[in-house]
Amino acid sequence: MANIHDDPAALKALQDDIYREKILRARAMTSEQRLVEAFELSNHQFGMMLAGAMHRLETRDEEEGWREVALWMRRLDQVRDQGLYVTEKPALA
């Protein structure tokens, strides 16, 4: 079976198809529906992260799981915000 990654044109067509489907779905929604989905996705994301953390720690203690998730989130912030924020505004030249 051919590997689509070996065919850049076919891969681009597939990427475009997936993106097109995503856009058309969003277009069919109202602003309110999109807002609701953003909240639902966020809540679901944290549920998945909690499950992942508890599995990794081999624990059934949700509090322990949430502490691990919080640690992950802080690390993500440090990576994503790298260079974007500083604690002191530079003096005017």
Place this chain on the structure above:
Amino acid sequence: MKLEDFAIRVLEATESAALDFMIVGAIAAGTHGVPRATKDVDILVAVAGDSKFQCVIRALEDIVEFEPQVVFDTLTWGRRHVGRIRTSPPFKVEFFEVFDDPFVLEEFRRRRKVFVPMLSRETWLPTPEDVVVQKLRWGRSKDLDDARDILAVQGPETLDMEYVQSWCARQGTSGRLQEALAGIPPL
């Protein structure tokens, strides 16, 4: 706690301090483009003196711990207050202060009031054009995706592209705008 419950608490605190504000960040971007998950509630707020903002902090202090030091973003030098929820999930709230940046002032002036049933209230959101301009200015990978998604979902033909192009030219992000438009396949 669910993110929408956290957002309601944040909005209630902001409203109770009689501060002008609008929701920005992933929630605003998702409203105009393709919804995506987020961990924080971002608010752009007009702070006229520190005392009103202290009211917000006090109203939230039972559930949010604010970082003691205000930080500045390195693009516009706007002030940002970051708070982390005391419970779980580890949501964050970030308040960005309106300041004398021409674009920030303009996007704040153009904000729209919308009723959001899920939040049980009328609230304020930026226009899609302003979210596109701001996202292209920030230029992180997720920002560029958000900008392209809003352009694709709203359709450039329905947006005030002269306004978008004008700000992009002023901010040196016209190239990013062209890339975002070129990244939209025929629909």
